[in-house]
Every structure is written in structure tokens, then in C-alpha cells.
Amino acid sequence: MSFNDLGFYPFLLLILLGLFGVQVLIKKEQTALLIRKILLLFSSFAVIWCYRPSFCLSTAAVILITYVGGRLIERAGTGRMRIAGLFVTALVLWLGYFKYFSFLLNTFCTLIGQPGTLIRIAAPIGISFYIFTAVGYLLDVAWEKYPAERNLLNLSLMLVFFPKLLCGPLVRGDEFLPQLRENRRMSADRFMSGIQLFAFGFFKKVVLANHMARFLDSVFFAPSAFSMSTLWLAMLSNMPALYFDFSGYSDMAIGVSRMMGYDLRSNFNLPFITTNISDFWSRWHITLTDWLQSYLFNPLAVRFRRMMAGKPKAFRKKYKLLPECAAAVITFFVSGVWHGVGFNFAIFGLLHGIFYVIQKVYGQARKAKGKASGLRFVPVLASFLLINLIQVFFRTETPGEAVRFYQALIVPHAGVFFPSFWCLIGLAALCGEIILARMEQRKQGSAELNAVQPRLNLRTVPGMTALLFLIGLALALGYFGESYFVYEQF
Amino acid sequence: MMGRIVKVTGKICLSGILAFLALTLFCMAYYHLPARLEDPDGVTDFRWAGHAFYSRGTEGFAAGRTNNEGYINESDYLPGDPVDVLVIGSSHMEALQVPEKESTAAILRKRLPDLAVYNVGLSNHDFLTCMRHLPAALNKYHPARFTIIETVNLIFPDYEFESILRRNETGGTERSRVYELVQKNHYLRLLYSQLESYRKSQAGAQGDNADNISDSPDAAPKNSAEAVGRFLSQLHDLAQAAGTKIIIAYHPKASINADGSLQVWSDVSTMRQFDELCHQHGIGFLDLSDRIQTEYQQRNVLPYGFINSAVGSGHFNAEGHRMFADELLRIMEEMERADSAERSEPLR
Incomplete structure (x- = not known):
């Protein structure tokens, strides 16, 4: 239930x-x-x-x-x-x-x-x-x-x-x-805050995530049947669909808890505005990242640093990132296998670890050469592309299926053209969320870009009407056929 | 305290009413079905209200108006109007998911400009329902050339084949009280439909496809040559008495396999037997399976599914209607050619 x-x-x-x-x-x-x-x-x-x-x-x-x-x-x-x-x-x-x-x-x-x-x-x-x-x-x-x-x-x-x-x-x-x-x-305030968070989460899940999943399940099941453009749309929508599913659930869980008087930590904070892997994980499934950092990454990094302490100074200088990188690869590997049973999940975790290492090493190299930070728009898009490409392993049943998907992405072939309406809407919704956050950031004059929480004033008729309309719209537009919470499997 | 409770309750009620009105307004564009009425002629289980606006955005995007009789046709029907080709069937023929001019009936109308094509396809009219109402339909419209009966399923217990044409029902299927109440409001109707989808998914049935016909769980023998033969013989006699030719037009579900090939869900041997029996009894038979496969392999198109629903499942999309109409025309021409000794006019 x-x-x-x-x-x-x-x-x-x-x-x-x-x-x-x-x-x-x-x-x-x-x-x-x-x-x-x-x-x-x-x-x-x-x-x-x-x-x-x-x-x-x-x-x-x-x-x-x-x-x-x-x-x-x-x-x-x-x-x-x-x-x-x-x-x-x-x-x-x-x-x-x-x-x-x-x-x-x-x-x-x-x-x-x-x-x-x-x-x-x-x-x-x-x-x-x-x-x-x-x-x-x-x-x-x-x-x-x-x-x-x-x-x-x-x-x-x-x-x-x-x-x-x-x-x-x-x-x-x-x-x-x-x-x-x-x-x-x-309390009335907590209840009102909780119920609107719940409603927004419900909308994300039943309208966006469920509809997108119908398309994605078909495409990832038989990628060779679909045209390249359809496959690229599926690949780029994969992570956003998971985001709406998981963040939708999280919002509902946090909302229900808040209605009861308890506070749970937010689990997502605009994960797609990031420009690198570590920043992504600081905004995606935040509580898991926090757990892994506290109970696995930090202890491992400390242990590896202690092991390095006995090495010659030149070695330590040359490989100063080694403890952190080794700890990161192991942590990401554990994260991967925690998510699911199968070699594809292990590869998913390892790929994140490898790209984290590349980011750390490359970041050091750029700092050493004194390069200025480039245009952010490009890194954000590049990061979005990379994360979605890695996510293919998360979606497929086996590594072989993931490889076949990648092949279908790059080898020209004919197939069914299916521009999923709901995936396009989902991607637009993501952009909308980021734009809203940016507007809020400018309004508040804050340095950080954070997700905007729903703030309807439910003590007023317009606020209450908006909430009820949102819930009613979710019931009208949602897909209530066979669906599930992706993370429920884990 | 009481005053505060009354005030809060009042606000909630007012907000609820406003939200409900806004959602109803939204559904007037997104999910707007005409009222269901009884069909006094017994041609179908029910009719939509006449000259009523409809729109659907749940599967495909389409809008239009019903004709005076409440069916989806470009023009009205007046008593005595000639009908050359009568199309009977399920929600696939009703075609609420595509613009009216892209439906099977409209395509036939366009490609047979000298013939009057009339469509009485409606939701929840499976093969057995169509058969129950067939005598009334033939009696009313007297289709001069062809009567097309569309279906997604032809596998039934023998006792159904034995008895179906003898029932000659004119009454409609009873709908629940809840449905009768909610159909007055478009938003409530949509919620009812959503609830049905949810219930089907919980029951493990495939909620996507039209009219959700499934094989009876009955252990009774099905589709025996004798039972089907007798049924087709009765059907032929009925058609001959009405001065029309029957075409049973069957289109199975299809799904994409993991290797990218297309699986058409048709019992090949049963359909082959059905085809042979139809041929023996002078009834046309269309099995869309081969055409579905050919179109998929050569053009990578699927007959079902819309960009706002699911890939390859659900109702006929524009490609599906086109394929279906093409094949129906082919069957009609073949039947005309085979019957050319008795006819003086070509089909077109």
C-alpha cells in the first residue's frame, strides 16, 4: 500500500x-x-x-x-x-x-x-x-x-x-x-504546507512520471525498433522521468510527514542545473548522498589518507587526490549496487565514480593552468547529457542491453518515429522549474540557486482553489494504469 | 469557535466549487463526450446526443460533432436516405481519437465518392454486441452494397456463435447508476474513466486497448468449425434477405518484441479457418495482420497508439485507419469482381 x-x-x-x-x-x-x-x-x-x-x-x-x-x-x-x-x-x-x-x-x-x-x-x-x-x-x-x-x-x-x-x-x-x-x-500552518507539497508531488508522479514511463518502457524494451530521434528523446527524458517519479514520492512523503507534525529533509534540489558529477549528487537523492558521504566516503578517505601518510613526500604530492578518488569510486560502486541487483547497476555506479575522478583531476589541472571558468550553459547541458547517458545502465536489465541502446543511438537506422508528447512536456516542466528558481533567486538576491517550494496561501479562497484545482487536474491528466514508484523496487 | 469553523468550511466549499467549475471548463476542451441516450431503433446499444460537440485529449487529440442521429458522420441521416456501405463496430470505428476526416469511414467515403458510406461504430460494441443489433441495423439502413463489421476479437465459445443471431436484441446494455449520474458533468465522467483504468490495472487487465475484449475464461469449446459454419450460414441468410454483402473485418493487437520485430497477437490457424468458412458462405473476411506486419517492416509505422498515450497500443491512429480502409477497399473490390456476373455497375 x-x-x-x-x-x-x-x-x-x-x-x-x-x-x-x-x-x-x-x-x-x-x-x-x-x-x-x-x-x-x-x-x-x-x-x-x-x-x-x-x-x-x-x-x-x-x-x-x-x-x-x-x-x-x-x-x-x-x-x-x-x-x-x-x-x-x-x-x-x-x-x-x-x-x-x-x-x-x-x-x-x-x-x-x-x-x-x-x-x-x-x-x-x-x-x-x-x-x-x-x-x-x-x-x-x-x-x-x-x-x-x-x-x-x-x-x-x-x-x-x-x-x-x-x-x-x-x-x-x-x-x-x-x-x-x-x-x-x-498545526494549521504545517498542515497547509504539507498538503500542498503533497499535491505537487502527486502531480509530478501521476501526470509527468507515469506518462513518461509508458513511452520510456516501450523504447528501452526494444530500442532497435525506434528511430534515432525517438531514441535520443527517450535517452534525454530518462533521468527527468526518474526525477519526477522519485522527487514526486519524496514530496508526498515529506508533505504527509509535515501534516503529521514531523520534518523530513528535502531529497532533491534542482539536480539538472549542475555542471559536474559531485554537484549533481549534492542535489539528487540528497539524503542518500549525505549518508554515503558520512558513513562510507569520509571514513574511507581518512583511512586511505592514513595509508598514504607513510609514503614518500613526492609520491604523496603526485597522487594527492588518490585517497579521495579511491574512496569515491568505492562509494559510487556501493551506491550503484544499492540501487539494484545486476551488473548494470554496478557499472552505473562505477561510471559515476570514474567521471567523478575525471572531474576532480581535470578540475585540478584547470586550476593549475589558471583557466577561467567557461560558459555555464554549455557545462550544464554537457552534464545533463552525461548523466542521462550513464543512466541508460540504470534503466536496462543487463549491460548488454545498455550497449545495444548506445549502438542504436549512434548507428543510423530506420525505426518508429514517436515524439512523445509527455516527454516534451516533462522537459519543458524541468525548464520551467529552473526558470522559477532563477526568478526567485533574483527576487531574494541570494547567491545559491535552490528549488522553489510551493507557497500557496491556503487561508484564502484563491489559494485553496488553486490547490484543489491542482489535485483535480492531476486526477484528470494522470495515468492510472499499471504504474509503480521506481525506487520502491530498491 | 463555531464561527471560525463555519467560516473555514465556507471557504473550503467555495474553493471546491470554483475549482470544480474550472476543471469542468478544462474538460470541455480536453474530455468532452456527448450525453448517452437510448437508441430507440436498436441499431446500437446507445447513441450519443445528436449534433453534439465532442473532444478527446486523453488519447490522440480530436474534436468534432455528432450527426443528427448521434453517430460520427460528416452528414446527417434522414429516414429513407440511401446507404450503400454501412460500417458497424467498436470505438475503433467510432474514431474519437482522430479528426473525423481521418477515420476509416471518412476515408472510404472519400475513395468511394459515388457511394453513401454511413458509420454507426460506437464504444463498447464488440463483435457479439454488433451481431445482437445487426438485424435492426440492416432493417433500418438497408445497406445496398456492403455491411462492414469491425472487430478485434473473433474467438468465442461455440454457444455464443450458436445463439447470437437468434437473440435479436434491441435493448441497450444497462449502465450503472453512478455512470448515469456522472455523465452529466464532463469532469466527473473523466474521473469515472480514470477510476475504471485504475481498477483494470489493479485487476491485471490491459487497460489500454479499445473495449477491452478478452477471451471468455469459459472452458467451453471455442470456434469449432461446425458452430462457426452455422453462424456464418445464418449471417449469410440475414445479409441476403437484406440485400447486402457482409464483410467481417478483424484487426488484432500488436506489440514490439525486444529484438525490434513486431508480434501480431492473432491465432493464425483459427483465423485461417474463419477465413475459409467465410469464403464458403459468401462472406468477406479481412484479417489486418499481414498488412500490419508489412507496414511496420517497410515503413516503420504502427496502427495503434498516439504521442500522448502509449506506443503501439490503444485505438487506431491515422495510419491504422488508412491501412484498414485500404484493405477494406481491396476486399470490397475482390468481392465485387467475384460477383461481377450479377452486377452491372462497378464498385467505383
Whole structure:
């Protein structure tokens, strides 16, 4: 049961009414807080139950492991890193079993010339997200950023809070646990802010993402059937379609959380205005980038720098970027395989890592030669093109399919010409978003270009009308056939 | 406190009404279907309101007006007007997705300038529905040359073939109360349609294609030569009594395979048998499968799908109507040539 399902909305309404009822009827703060958290936890497990009842057991097990792990790490004193390593390994292996076991087994069988297995292990919903959240929490406790959470309810909610369960955003303990400890109240301002963010996310998902996906699924399934111009349109629309899908979900998750009184971090910030890979990842799936930077990239870079410390000075000077680059390649590789099971995802991650390295090295070279920064429009377009080209690996089932797609892009051939209306609209919507952000930047006089958040004044009739019109328009224009959240698969 | 609640509720209601009006206005251009009325003559399950404006932007972009009878034709029909070619079928023949002049009936009209072509194609009129209403249609229009029955499916249980022509129904299919209520407002009708799409996707059915005809899950025998033969014999007798020739025009779904080849979803042996039986009973039969393949291989065109919907699925696009009309003309000419001893006038 997700934002994609009609049945979710009566459920959401019940939860909101329940939370509001608790807030209004129960005067004792602590009791209200307890009931609120129980209601939210029950709802979260109800969502998991709707997918498969057995997933509840697996999820509960992860919660308990994380809870016990946090407490033991805190008490361990000097041995806390070892215990943290143990629990983190257990969680990662747990994730690995559900996500990668079948694939690895089949790959092994192929390598030794044996028939593969038909075993498919169903991964509990949201497992990639809550396992990462749990690992982050345990490492934070091990690094003594904050004490271990004593309240099992709080920890459980941090991991499985249902608005963010399926596709994030990822939360950090120091951001979300304090909110769970407070008796957060629903307020009119938060509700109005949340509902319009939800509505905008809903529009992006059902109107733009769903329609674009219909075209993209057909083209990527059989690229040789389509003309070159159609393939180029598909390739350039691939990332924008994923953006509307994922950012749409994120907006809905953040909006619902805000309506309930909780704040989740934004996950996207105009990712297509960037001019290089690292800037792209600072604006795309921000919470994952943040997680990877904090818990993988930084520790690896520090470790590699320490390893370099023993080398001769000339070597260290010549290869001063090596620790950072090596850490980046590994981090991007992990990011790739986190996204999906298959060699194509590994290649997707590695390509990002390789281009990150090129960007770092080239950036140093340009700095050394004292070159002035060039025209930004060209780098933005070049970056957009590069990211979409790499994204082909994300979309196809196998590396071979990706190569065939690239071949079809460059080898002239005849095919079905299909100028997808919705892809053109999607690309126009992207440009519109950037133009709006630029106008806002000029108005505010700020140095940074950031995404504009919806700011309808829902206390007025025009504002409320605009919101209801937007929701109604999304219902009218949206595609409600077979569709799914792309990141739900991860 | 009460005053505040009343004020807020009032604002929400007013905003809702304004938003609803704006959306209704939007749908007058985007999704505007005429009102559904009963067909007193029993030619079809229902009719659209006469001389009513329609527009569709959900699949293709098209707008037009119905004629006086509520069908999609360039001109009105008055009782007694001659009809030479009658086109009966589903939403493919209704052709709300393309401009009227690009529909199969319009193309036939243009290429047969001396013949009166009349189209009574309507949504949700599958082959069996068309057959149920065929006697009434022939009785009303007396098509002098041909009666074309378009269909996407010809595989039915034998008992359907045995009984269908004997039913001679004139009544329409009942629609739900909800539909009757929502059809008064274009936006609500669109929402209803969206809800149907959602339900179909949840049920795992293919919500894209016209009229969503699927094989009956019945375990009963289907399309046996005896049952189909008897049905076609009855059909031939009906046609002969009405002074017309029947053409059953079949067009299967198609989809692109991963290797770029086109898969036409047709049961080849069943259609071949149907073709032979039609030939034996003096009924024309068109199977668009080969033409779909040829056009795809030679010109890279698909007969279904629009730039604002899906690739290769859904209703006939302009190319599909053109292919269909071309093949119908070919079949009509072949039948005329085969029958030339009895006719003094050529087809065109």
C-alpha cells in the first residue's frame, strides 16, 4: 500500500484524524505522545502487513537488532567500534541476503556452467532504506555523536515511519529522534504546507512520471525498433522521468510527514542545473548522498589518507587526490549496487565514480593552468547529457542491453518515429522549474540557486482553489494504469 | 469557535466549487463526450446526443460533432436516405481519437465518392454486441452494397456463435447508476474513466486497448468449425434477405518484441479457418495482420497508439485507419469482381 494505491488515502485520512483526535482529546502530554507513537507505529506495520505479513517479522527483527546493538555499543567503551562492526555487518548481510543472494547464486552457477536457480527471495518493503538508517544510527552511536536511543518506540519509528518507509528520504538519528521525543503537534500552518507539497508531488508522479514511463518502457524494451530521434528523446527524458517519479514520492512523503507534525529533509534540489558529477549528487537523492558521504566516503578517505601518510613526500604530492578518488569510486560502486541487483547497476555506479575522478583531476589541472571558468550553459547541458547517458545502465536489465541502446543511438537506422508528447512536456516542466528558481533567486538576491517550494496561501479562497484545482487536474491528466514508484523496487 | 469553523468550511466549499467549475471548463476542451441516450431503433446499444460537440485529449487529440442521429458522420441521416456501405463496430470505428476526416469511414467515403458510406461504430460494441443489433441495423439502413463489421476479437465459445443471431436484441446494455449520474458533468465522467483504468490495472487487465475484449475464461469449446459454419450460414441468410454483402473485418493487437520485430497477437490457424468458412458462405473476411506486419517492416509505422498515450497500443491512429480502409477497399473490390456476373455497375 503506497501513495500509488487508492486504498492508501482513506487509511491516511484515518491516521490524520486519529492523530488530531489524540492531540485534541488527550490533555496529558506524555500519554498523548505515547498514543501518538503507538498509532504511527501500528500504521507503519499495517503498511508492511499489506505487502506481506511475513515482512513484519523481518522488519521487527531488524528493529530489535538495531536497538540491542545501539545499547551494547554505548556500554562497550573502548570496544564499541568492534561491536558496531559486528552489528553493522549483520545488518548489511541481512540486506545482502534479501537483495543479492539469488543474483549471486545464479551468477555463480553460470560461472561454473550449472543451471541457475529459480529461487527469488522477496525483499521486505523498504529494506534498503531502513537498513541504511539503522547502520547510520549504529555508527553514530559508535562515534559518540549522540547516545543510544532507550525508547524502543522511538527507534522503531525512526526506522519504519510509514511516509518514508518505501522510498525515503533517509533520516539521521540526530535529526529525527529528537522530533519523536517531543510531543509534536499538528498545526494549521504545517498542515497547509504539507498538503500542498503533497499535491505537487502527486502531480509530478501521476501526470509527468507515469506518462513518461509508458513511452520510456516501450523504447528501452526494444530500442532497435525506434528511430534515432525517438531514441535520443527517450535517452534525454530518462533521468527527468526518474526525477519526477522519485522527487514526486519524496514530496508526498515529506508533505504527509509535515501534516503529521514531523520534518523530513528535502531529497532533491534542482539536480539538472549542475555542471559536474559531485554537484549533481549534492542535489539528487540528497539524503542518500549525505549518508554515503558520512558513513562510507569520509571514513574511507581518512583511512586511505592514513595509508598514504607513510609514503614518500613526492609520491604523496603526485597522487594527492588518490585517497579521495579511491574512496569515491568505492562509494559510487556501493551506491550503484544499492540501487539494484545486476551488473548494470554496478557499472552505473562505477561510471559515476570514474567521471567523478575525471572531474576532480581535470578540475585540478584547470586550476593549475589558471583557466577561467567557461560558459555555464554549455557545462550544464554537457552534464545533463552525461548523466542521462550513464543512466541508460540504470534503466536496462543487463549491460548488454545498455550497449545495444548506445549502438542504436549512434548507428543510423530506420525505426518508429514517436515524439512523445509527455516527454516534451516533462522537459519543458524541468525548464520551467529552473526558470522559477532563477526568478526567485533574483527576487531574494541570494547567491545559491535552490528549488522553489510551493507557497500557496491556503487561508484564502484563491489559494485553496488553486490547490484543489491542482489535485483535480492531476486526477484528470494522470495515468492510472499499471504504474509503480521506481525506487520502491530498491 | 463555531464561527471560525463555519467560516473555514465556507471557504473550503467555495474553493471546491470554483475549482470544480474550472476543471469542468478544462474538460470541455480536453474530455468532452456527448450525453448517452437510448437508441430507440436498436441499431446500437446507445447513441450519443445528436449534433453534439465532442473532444478527446486523453488519447490522440480530436474534436468534432455528432450527426443528427448521434453517430460520427460528416452528414446527417434522414429516414429513407440511401446507404450503400454501412460500417458497424467498436470505438475503433467510432474514431474519437482522430479528426473525423481521418477515420476509416471518412476515408472510404472519400475513395468511394459515388457511394453513401454511413458509420454507426460506437464504444463498447464488440463483435457479439454488433451481431445482437445487426438485424435492426440492416432493417433500418438497408445497406445496398456492403455491411462492414469491425472487430478485434473473433474467438468465442461455440454457444455464443450458436445463439447470437437468434437473440435479436434491441435493448441497450444497462449502465450503472453512478455512470448515469456522472455523465452529466464532463469532469466527473473523466474521473469515472480514470477510476475504471485504475481498477483494470489493479485487476491485471490491459487497460489500454479499445473495449477491452478478452477471451471468455469459459472452458467451453471455442470456434469449432461446425458452430462457426452455422453462424456464418445464418449471417449469410440475414445479409441476403437484406440485400447486402457482409464483410467481417478483424484487426488484432500488436506489440514490439525486444529484438525490434513486431508480434501480431492473432491465432493464425483459427483465423485461417474463419477465413475459409467465410469464403464458403459468401462472406468477406479481412484479417489486418499481414498488412500490419508489412507496414511496420517497410515503413516503420504502427496502427495503434498516439504521442500522448502509449506506443503501439490503444485505438487506431491515422495510419491504422488508412491501412484498414485500404484493405477494406481491396476486399470490397475482390468481392465485387467475384460477383461481377450479377452486377452491372462497378464498385467505383
